[in-house]
Amino acid sequence: MIRAAVLGGLLAFAQTAQAADPSVSLRPVPRGGEAVVQPLKLEPTGTIAQPAQSTDQERARDRGGLFASLRPLFRSEKAESDGRAQKRLREKGAVCGDIDIQGEKVGRVTGNIKGCVVEDAVRIRSVSGVGLSQKSVMDCKTAGALKSWIEGSAKPALSKKGGGLKSIHVAAHYACRTRNNQKGAKLSEHGKGRAIDISAFRLRDGTEVSVLTGWRAQRFSDALKRMHKGACGPFGTVLGPNANRFHRDHFHFDTARYRSGTFCR
Template structure:
């Protein structure tokens, strides 16, 4: 009888322990005061429900917020100011970061033969307020040299002729070819976007002055020779009617630089 009672006590204790569950359970539980403050939801299966995930960052990424942007989060005031200035210039038709150079951005121009092409080309339509007869494709360095020459030489040289300079006639700009189109010659600076050929000028009164006819003309010879001479500096190479038979009817300007300095003829 006494043995039967002891057995009954053992059975009751075992049932109570089973109801409470093993103390060494692998399931994480809250401890101490945390358990009292944060209720735990238990699913019918006995699994603890996980807290809801904060999806604010996911929504920002889906909207294309800062998680998608490659632009640095913080930029200096100087950088922001320069960016705004460049946007205003582009809105006014400026290229190469200069309001005096008007045109459009072309971008990369691949060459059809090795040695030709331009990485960052622009099409210049007017320089220093003087329109070009056709949009001339070149790089910004050459466009800057053209602007400098136009302001310091071409416009002043023609200021007293027919009311001043109105426009410039472009004979050639970018072209993937050899020098003077000769077979086996080196690639021309035209093929690299570093050159422009100018064959004439139109004045405000409608008169046209060509390099071929005006070079030795009493009315325009001095002005044309002044423009030719003063191009040597802004440009690395300057060729004109006295250079050779290939340049009798135009000025060739390019921004190539040689070890010996500028080359002007």
């Protein structure tokens, strides 16, 4: 009976405390009175309110510090500024919708032979950072093929020679003429803005590699033959020193397509 009376009294006390302040939650107090446990406030939902927290990263962000932006941690403002400026300069001279093809738009080009027309021609001065010895007129399809060849074959073939490829010597680009300038021959792809002839390559150390002398030279023969072979694909027609007497001293590339596929010789 005494035990039941004690339990009843404790229950009545708890109910009285909750009625006085329903947000107060009673917890057992450690024996000995070493510490006083403060009551926890309850949110309306019944969850325990957490104190505001701030991590080192959040405080740094609020101060505009290291975490203030998502930029690479070790990239300087000057590097970013220089990168943006370079991109603007490249875009300013971009043609064919490609920032790696630098030049200017020309528009429609015509000649004095029937069919000697280039629609939406461009005049190219550099491709993928490789300069052309003369500004060359062609259509965008041919410019795109030239870029593919330079990046996929020309640069890799000469990457370990004289510091790499700096520029190419253009022997011919747009010209309203017949094939090989022969009377009565068909219209050349040069007359359609679809061809480019390359006779030499200049390296960054100043060395010039000509097709005429380098094709059989021990130092550059492999590189030149690799470039010649690599053009078969990006271009429809590829002619070199082994093709005929008209191409002993240069590569002829054009974007003509044939039923049999590419023509490489």
